[in-house]
Amino acid sequence: MDFLRDLLAFPFLQYALATGLLASVASGVVGSFITVRRIGYIAGAIAHTVLGGMGLARYLQRVLGWEFVTPLVGAVASALLAAIIIGVVTLYGREREDTVLSAVWSIGMAVGIFFISRTPGYNDDLMSYLFGNILMVRRADLALIAGLDALVVVVSFLFYYKLEAVCFDEEFARLRGVRVELYYILLLVLTALTIVILLQVVGIVMVIALLALPAAAAAYLTRRLWHTMIVASALSGVLMTAGLALSYKPNLPAGATIIILSGAVYLAVVGSRPLWRRRRAQAPRK
Amino acid sequence: MSRAPSTRSVGAPRAPATLPVVQFRKVSFSYSGEPVLQGVSFEVLPGEFVSAVGPNGGGKTTLLRLILGTARPQAGEVRVFGGPPERARSRVGYVPQYARFDPLFPVTVLDVVRMGRVGNFAAGPYRREDREAAEEALATVGMPELRRRPFSDLSGGQRQRVLIARALATHPELLLLDEPTASVDRAATAKLYELLVELARRLTILLVSHDTGVVSRFVSGVLCVNRTVAKHPVSRLTGEMLSELYGTDIALVRHEEEL
Numbered sequence: 001m002d003f004l005r006d007l008l009a010f011p012f013l014q015y016a017l018a019t020g021l022l023a024s025v026a027s028g029v030v031g032s033f034i035t036v037r038r039i040g041y042i043a044g045a046i047a048h049t050v051l052g053g054m055g056l057a058r059y060l061q062r063v064l065g066w067e068f069v070t071p072l073v074g075a076v077a078s079a080l081l082a083a084i085i086i087g088v089v090t091l092y093g094r095e096r097e098d099t100v101l102s103a104v105w106s107i108g109m110a111v112g113i114f115f116i117s118r119t120p121g122y123n124d125d126l127m128s129y130l131f132g133n134i135l136m137v138r139r140a141d142l143a144l145i146a147g148l149d150a151l152v153v154v155v156s157f158l159f160y161y162k163l164e165a166v167c168f169d170e171e172f173a174r175l176r177g178v179r180v181e182l183y184y185i186l187l188l189v190l191t192a193l194t195i196v197i198l199l200q201v202v203g204i205v206m207v208i209a210l211l212a213l214p215a216a217a218a219a220y221l222t223r224r225l226w227h228t229m230i231v232a233s234a235l236s237g238v239l240m241t242a243g244l245a246l247s248y249k250p251n252l253p254a255g256a257t258i259i260i261l262s263g264a265v266y267l268a269v270v271g272s273r274p275l276w277r278r279r280r281a282q283a284p285r286k
Numbered sequence: 287m288s289r290a291p292s293t294r295s296v297g298a299p300r301a302p303a304t305l306p307v308v309q310f311r312k313v314s315f316s317y318s319g320e321p322v323l324q325g326v327s328f329e330v331l332p333g334e335f336v337s338a339v340g341p342n343g344g345g346k347t348t349l350l351r352l353i354l355g356t357a358r359p360q361a362g363e364v365r366v367f368g369g370p371p372e373r374a375r376s377r378v379g380y381v382p383q384y385a386r387f388d389p390l391f392p393v394t395v396l397d398v399v400r401m402g403r404v405g406n407f408a409a410g411p412y413r414r415e416d417r418e419a420a421e422e423a424l425a426t427v428g429m430p431e432l433r434r435r436p437f438s439d440l441s442g443g444q445r446q447r448v449l450i451a452r453a454l455a456t457h458p459e460l461l462l463l464d465e466p467t468a469s470v471d472r473a474a475t476a477k478l479y480e481l482l483v484e485l486a487r488r489l490t491i492l493l494v495s496h497d498t499g500v501v502s503r504f505v506s507g508v509l510c511v512n513r514t515v516a517k518h519p520v521s522r523l524t525g526e527m528l529s530e531l532y533g534t535d536i537a538l539v540r541h542e543e544e545l
Binding site for chain 2: 036038158159160161162164165167168169171172173174175176177178219222223224225227228
């Protein structure tokens with residue numbers, strides 16, 4: 001109840017809830033693509049690489065006085081760079097995919113830690129980048145987050161059928177004249193932007209859970225990809241709101257609360273899967 | 287073993303001027319140094335229903351990839367509809383094995399069939415003609431009432447029919463099938479061949495199969511693929527040819543059993 005009262009009183013709580021709900025939409029849509037295409041580990045690598053961009057941005061801001069290079073801007077730039085590098089190398093490189101991902105992942109983090117250690121002042125930054133701090137979202141951030149969210153959702157819907165076909169059967173889509181490499185990179189770019197949005201809520205380390213768990217749970221309950229997206233987005237929205245509300249009064253970390261709730265919901269859905277299966281099997285079959 | 291001349295047509299006699307749908311001229315292909323096909327020449331003419339048979343690793347899948355243009359020969363030339371295979375793709379309907387697909391993918395039968403049309407628009411939703419082509423293809427394979435069922439709920443034979451419908455939705459002139467009866471039970475296999483015989487009246491069909499016995503009852507010609515390719519009209523396909531191809535007489539026994 002304190003949460004509801006304070007939500008009306010304090011803008012920072014309103015920004016936090018708005019961020020969570022905006023993030024839900026993008027993560028439900030893009031998370032569903034990631035789940036069916038089975039590239040959760042690539043999303044994880046992109047997320048961790050972002051620390052490099054945020055650390056560098058903070059350094060440029062504090063040490064060189066480049067005010068416009070906020071950590072959020074650094075996150076967008078490094079996520080896009082990581083997505084394109086990973087996409088191009090996994091498509092055209094002869095390297096082992098897991099080696100490339102490990103390299104991008106750890107080098108990105110190392111660059112971030114390097115610059116953060118060279119940046120004078122309090123280094124609370126590192127913790128909030130890694131684990132998120134949704135209560136710190138400012139009005140200016142919210143505008144950028146809303147813009148990214150709109151971009152991700154509009155592009156996803158515009159190319160929904162292409163992405164669906166590429167995720168389902170890449171070879172067939174290629175034979176139909178679809179430029180599958182281009183759509184694969186596009187999917188990674190959408191993933192990168194969604195990661196930046198989710199970072200604000202749960203931080204680098206836990207982003208992958210929000211991309212994977214609601215979509216995976218939703219996929220069990222639905223029969224079409226766009227239904228999966230709607231259910232995953234709604235589920236994320238409920239989880240974000242509940243996590244925020246539950247963590248507020250006892251002053252728990254909001255991001256971690258949201259992740260634990262997500263894990264519980266996912267386990268509940270997977271655990272009740274035999275029931276779903278039986279219901280499906282009983283459906284009339286011709 | 288006497289091989290039929292590899293460039294002669296099989297089945298109904300046709301005018302010699304007919305442009306071959308598929309034409310291989312002295313094609314060789316090797317995979318990391320290991321020769322898969324060597325000096326292969328044959329033709330498939332319009333309206334033919336041909337099955338490529340042979341042992342595993344004999345080059346059947348490579349044959350399909352060369353026709354689709356996803357593999358290039360190291361020597362010789364592959365022409366499809368008189369041109370390079372890449373440019374003929376819009377006229378070729380490809381049917382892969384259903385077992386390749388992720389059973390957890392949330393997708394309905396109609397969703398899958400519509401994907402046959404995915405190359406026909408730049409962005410946004412499917413157009414009306416795409417939806418109509420998908421419905422029509424689904425009716426052709428005889429499963430319009432299953433359009434809303436999840437793809438992974440269907441039996442193997444049903445899923446294979448859905449993939450055939452997806453290929454038909456592209457309005458192909460040549461239908462290529464990769465082991466369409468692999469992991470499909472006997473009854474469903476018979477129904478699949480019934481469908482293919484029906485489609486063969488208006489399409490050229492080339493399928494890859496290990497199932498020589500069953501296949502030879504339906505097709506007009508057989509391509510025996512084992513590093514080389516020999517094309518035989520079905521009437522001349524003997525147990526001797528098959529046992530030479532496979533190195534055993536298992537194929538012969540099955541062949542007679544099926545007949």
